[in-house]
Amino acid sequence: MSIDPAAELPFFYGSISRSDAEQHLKLAGMADGLFLLRQCLRSLGGYVLSIVWNLEFHHYTIEKQLNGTYCITGGKPHCGPAELCEFYSKDPDGLVCTLKKPCLRPPDTPIRAGLFDSLRDNMLREYVKQTWNLEGEAMEQAIISQAPQLEKLIATTAHEKMPWYHGKITRMEGERRLYSGAQPDGKFLVRDREETGTFALSMIYGKTVYHYQILQDKSGKYSMPEGAKFDTIWQLVECLKMKNDGLVTTLREACVNGKVAEKTPNLPTTRRPGQNGYTPPPRVIGAAIKAASAVPADRDVLPMDCPEFNPYHNPNEVRKFNIQRNQLLIDEVELGSGNFGCVKKGVLKTDSGQKDVAIKVLKSDNEKLVKEEMMREAEIMHQLSNPFIVRMLGLCNAEHLMLVMEMASAGPLNKFLSTHKDTVGVETIVNLMHQVSVGMKYLEEKNFVHRDLAARNVLLVNQQFAKISDFGLSKALGADDNYYKARTAGKWPLKWYAPECINYHKFSSKSDVWSYGVTMWEAFSYGGKPYKKMKGPEVMRFIETGSRMDCPAVCPERMYAVMKECWTYEHEQRPDFKKVEESMRSYHCSISNKAKPEGAAATAAEPIK
Ligand code: ADP
Ligand code: MG
Numbered sequence: 001m002s003i004d005p006a007a008e009l010p011f012f013y014g015s016i017s018r019s020d021a022e023q024h025l026k027l028a029g030m031a032d033g034l035f036l037l038r039q040c041l042r043s044l045g046g047y048v049l050s051i052v053w054n055l056e057f058h059h060y061t062i063e064k065q066l067n068g069t070y071c072i073t074g075g076k077p078h079c080g081p082a083e084l085c086e087f088y089s090k091d092p093d094g095l096v097c098t099l100k101k102p103c104l105r106p107p108d109t110p111i112r113a114g115l116f117d118s119l120r121d122n123m124l125r126e127y128v129k130q131t132w133n134l135e136g137e138a139m140e141q142a143i144i145s146q147a148p149q150l151e152k153l154i155a156t157t158a159h160e161k162m163p164w165y166h167g168k169i170t171r172m173e174g175e176r177r178l179y180s181g182a183q184p185d186g187k188f189l190v191r192d193r194e195e196t197g198t199f200a201l202s203m204i205y206g207k208t209v210y211h212y213q214i215l216q217d218k219s220g221k222y223s224m225p226e227g228a229k230f231d232t233i234w235q236l237v238e239c240l241k242m243k244n245d246g247l248v249t250t251l252r253e254a255c256v257n258g259k260v261a262e263k264t265p266n267l268p269t270t271r272r273p274g275q276n277g278y279t280p281p282p283r284v285i286g287a288a289i290k291a292a293s294a295v296p297a298d299r300d301v302l303p304m305d306c307p308e309f310n311p312y313h314n315p316n317e318v319r320k321f322n323i324q325r326n327q328l329l330i331d332e333v334e335l336g337s338g339n340f341g342c343v344k345k346g347v348l349k350t351d352s353g354q355k356d357v358a359i360k361v362l363k364s365d366n367e368k369l370v371k372e373e374m375m376r377e378a379e380i381m382h383q384l385s386n387p388f389i390v391r392m393l394g395l396c397n398a399e400h401l402m403l404v405m406e407m408a409s410a411g412p413l414n415k416f417l418s419t420h421k422d423t424v425g426v427e428t429i430v431n432l433m434h435q436v437s438v439g440m441k442y443l444e445e446k447n448f449v450h451r452d453l454a455a456r457n458v459l460l461v462n463q464q465f466a467k468i469s470d471f472g473l474s475k476a477l478g479a480d481d482n483y484y485k486a487r488t489a490g491k492w493p494l495k496w497y498a499p500e501c502i503n504y505h506k507f508s509s510k511s512d513v514w515s516y517g518v519t520m521w522e523a524f525s526y527g528g529k530p531y532k533k534m535k536g537p538e539v540m541r542f543i544e545t546g547s548r549m550d551c552p553a554v555c556p557e558r559m560y561a562v563m564k565e566c567w568t569y570e571h572e573q574r575p576d577f578k579k580v581e582e583s584m585r586s587y588h589c590s591i592s593n594k595a596k597p598e599g600a601a602a603t604a605a606e607p608i609k
Contacts, residue, residue: 006037006081011102015039015114021050022057025103030055033100039114041239044155044231047081053096068590123154132304141387142304145438148592159233164254168192174202175209178255183207186252205248303465308406309387323394323404360403371401378403380471388439390469408459408467416460418527426554427591429523432466434584439468441577444509447477449484451507453515454496455522483508494536500571502540510571517566524555558587
């Protein structure tokens with residue numbers, strides 16, 4: 001799922017022990033400056049650089065910082081492990097010597113996967129399945145869109161899924177469990193200590209149970225009293241299997257938590273309700289139940305916590321194309337309006353409860369053309385099912401023709417950002433724009449062109465959850481077509497349109513990519529107006545001369561680089577959404593995939609100048 005940033009380096013060995021590293025260096029001749037890189041077994045995302053000097057080994061830990069950079073304690077930060085090694089090949093900057101000769105991984109030695117590398121994918125899936133009751137496509141979308149947040153959750157709570165973890169049990173009960181059955185040396189379990197909220201390790205040696213307190217320092221790292229510090233409990237346990245670090249013996253066999261093991265051999269199938277104050281969010285359709293109330297206090301609301309993520313758990317429940325008038329309550333509140341009519345707030349009554357909806361009400365029903373347009377919009381929306389696309393629930397043909405959609409109550413992205421400048425950080429914008437790219441990648445795969453992607457048409461369910469809307473101009477492409485040719489130009493949003501749309505009336509997913517770039521610009525400008533006061537034709541001249549909008553004030557360089565790629569003049573050279581989504585995901589991960597220290601909110605708003 002996430003590839004190690006060092007995987008490309010020929011001197012990277014993966015998760016090997018210190019003594020294995022020394023063995024490789026010995027075999028390679030022990031020259032001064034001979035070096036290799038390996039995964040750090042103690043910190044998430046960290047490495048160790050092992051170097052030979054004067055026939056001795058030196059091991060330097062490289063930590064991954066909160067901002068995604070890498071550094072050796074006291075050294076300069078670097079944007080990746082490759083850059084770091086290149087730097088130290090020119091300047092020792094405190095190391096015993098410069099890196100002179102890479103100790104290359106022999107062709108028959110693959111990069112050794114760490115415990116978390118091999119478990120991560122399964123753990124992610126299992127976690128998402130259990131926590132949000134998701135499966136299939138919805139599960140994949142959850143994993144792709146929330147990879148950094150999920151990895152963080154998994155990494156810090158992974159021990160809960162381990163067979164040796166017994167939760168909150170007393171010391172006595174721990175002993176009872178260890179003494180039951182065979183009692184080999186090194187049989188162990190980890191439990192929550194009752195009052196303190198810390199962990200304890202209990203193990204058997206010579207038919208006697210020993211208890212050790214696991215210490216946790218201020219930054220949240222775990223250790224045995226005299227031992228090294230670890231980001232997570234399971235990393236500590238893995239290391240204690242290799243090295244006793246002050247214990248009577250190394251850890252060997254897990255004393256299996258029966259409750260866990262009954263269901264699956266490796267992972268529990270249910271996240272026990274009430275644990276960490278967590279109760280799974282109810283899968284109930286209805287405005288009365290706010291999913292957010294079920295989210296543990298120590299993390300932010302994720303899209304999957306909202307019923308809007310996957311409302312069709314039972315696909316027959318809500319999605320009826322024809323909605324009866326008596327199923328609909330229409331509010332006077334107008335959510336927005338357009339040339340077709342207006343969008344009103346309402347409630348849809350279904351067998352399983354009530355659901356807040358947005359209703360697009362056509363005003364001039366007698367105009368056949370407008371009616372047909374709305375039918376076409378409904379037909380397109382009917383074919384789409386993705387958490388990051390506003391879903392159509394059905395059409396209701398009564399006093400007016402009405403398109404009933406799920407509600408995105410926080411409204412259009414541009415408005416939201418311009419009114420929440422002080423509380424929304426750049427990380428949140430990256431998260432939301434990544435979600436938009438996930439939704440657009442889905443459209444691209446299904447061969448639909450949106451043709452009106454803009455911040456005004458990205459609606460928010462809440463601050464962490466965006467959906468693409470307004471399919472009024474959208475088209476489904478034929479299986480063999482890769483663009484739609486408009487016969488005549490209409491009322492077009494020219495500032496969002498790629499050159500080939502304006503010049504040749506050709507619309508494709510690639511021209512949606514151009515619009516995505518403009519949408520990104522709007523988002524990182526907190527709802528600013530693109531191209532200021534320029535008129536459409538002026539914008540066209542501006543683009544033709546090779547000019548592009550400037551980087552918004554608080555926009556990260558890498559995000560501006562993506563925008564500029566989206567504004568590649570020739571659509572053949574422009575990236576597709578598959579590529580754009582990858583770039584967004586990788587940046588999203590790089591700024592948020594490290595467990596944050598206690599007290600720091602996961603999406604702490606960055607102050608805006
Ligand atoms: P138009 O084609 O006129 O742009 P839109 O579909 O974009 O129509 O809807 C117009 C406005 O109505 C939006 O900007 C938004 O404020 C509101 N709106 C539309 N759909 C929804 C929805 N599903 N949830 C909440 N508000 C919505
Ligand atoms: Mg619109």
